[in-house]
Amino acid sequence: MSFPIYIATELTKKSGNKMVIDKLSFEIYENEFVYLKGANGTGKTTLLNIIAKLDNLWSGELKFKGISLKKIKLHNYPISYIPDAPIFYEGLTVKEHLNFISSMYGLKDEEAREIVNIYVSVFNLKEYLNYLPSQLSRGNKQKVMLCCGLLKDFEVLIADEPFNFLDSASVKALFEILSILKSSGKTIILTSHEVEYVKGLIDREIELKRSVEKSVKVAFS
Numbered sequence: 001m002s003f004p005i006y007i008a009t010e011l012t013k014k015s016g017n018k019m020v021i022d023k024l025s026f027e028i029y030e031n032e033f034v035y036l037k038g039a040n041g042t043g044k045t046t047l048l049n050i051i052a053k054l055d056n057l058w059s060g061e062l063k064f065k066g067i068s069l070k071k072i073k074l075h076n077y078p079i080s081y082i083p084d085a086p087i088f089y090e091g092l093t094v095k096e097h098l099n100f101i102s103s104m105y106g107l108k109d110e111e112a113r114e115i116v117n118i119y120v121s122v123f124n125l126k127e128y129l130n131y132l133p134s135q136l137s138r139g140n141k142q143k144v145m146l147c148c149g150l151l152k153d154f155e156v157l158i159a160d161e162p163f164n165f166l167d168s169a170s171v172k173a174l175f176e177i178l179s180i181l182k183s184s185g186k187t188i189i190l191t192s193h194e195v196e197y198v199k200g201l202i203d204r205e206i207e208l209k210r211s212v213e214k215s216v217k218v219a220f221s
């Protein structure tokens with residue numbers, strides 16, 4: 001039986017004097033595909049940063065598998081995070097990024113080669129393997145970011161606007177990857193301004209609004 005892996009109770013985040021997230025409560029169940037939606041500036045990235053443990057300055061309660069998220073060590077937290085803006089080691093080529101990140105995640109050489117080859121092929125990155133990130137188009141930067149995030153073995157994928165800047169073939173490829181991840185039992189928490197891209201995958205919606213009003217909906221597909 002499925003159980004909530006995240007329980008948020010009156011989660012609150014202020015930025016200076018500004019209330020960004022105001023007493024938000026929700027549950028997220030194992031193997032759910034959660035679509036986080038809301039207009040610009042309503043706090044989606046802020047919430048994803050909190051869930052990803054990149055931001056610990058909040059109040060209220062957020063539990064992961066029954067334990068307060070603030071008490072969980074990052075290295076014991078089985079998530080992968082795809083941020084909305086690229087983060088690269090500027091001196092490393094695309095290939096060096098993928099190799100470095102595979103080894104950082106403890107993938108064995110052969111396993112790493114196999115997974116990297118799959119993602120490089122799926123996202124058509126072969127001709128860019130020896131490029132530096134600064135030499136890539138924005139869409140190809142995004143694809144490298146996706147590859148880096150997907151190389152990790154995770155239980156929860158947190159993805160902030162992962163479809164941004166992708167061409168239509170890559171949008172389709174990412175949809176397929178997300179479908180496979182969902183079928184294999186992963187929990188996915190994702191934001192995108194294009195709901196069409198994830199249609200058919202969504203189990204639960206969490207909507208952030210500018211006012212104090214907020215809503216959580218379950219929509220089994």
Ligand SMILES: Nc1ncnc2c1ncn2[C@@H]1O[C@H](COP(=O)(O)OP(=O)(O)OP(=O)(O)O)[C@@H](O)[C@H]1O
Nearest residue numbers: 015016018020038039040041042043044045046047
């Ligand atoms: N570094 C910061 N300092 C002050 N305020 C910030 C900072 N980062 C974000 N905010 C504020 O927090 C609010 C939420 O921003 P956030 O980026 O989480 O929204 P979002 O829903 O992800 O927006 P978008 O859809 O445009 O990506 C915004 O009103 C923004 O002005």
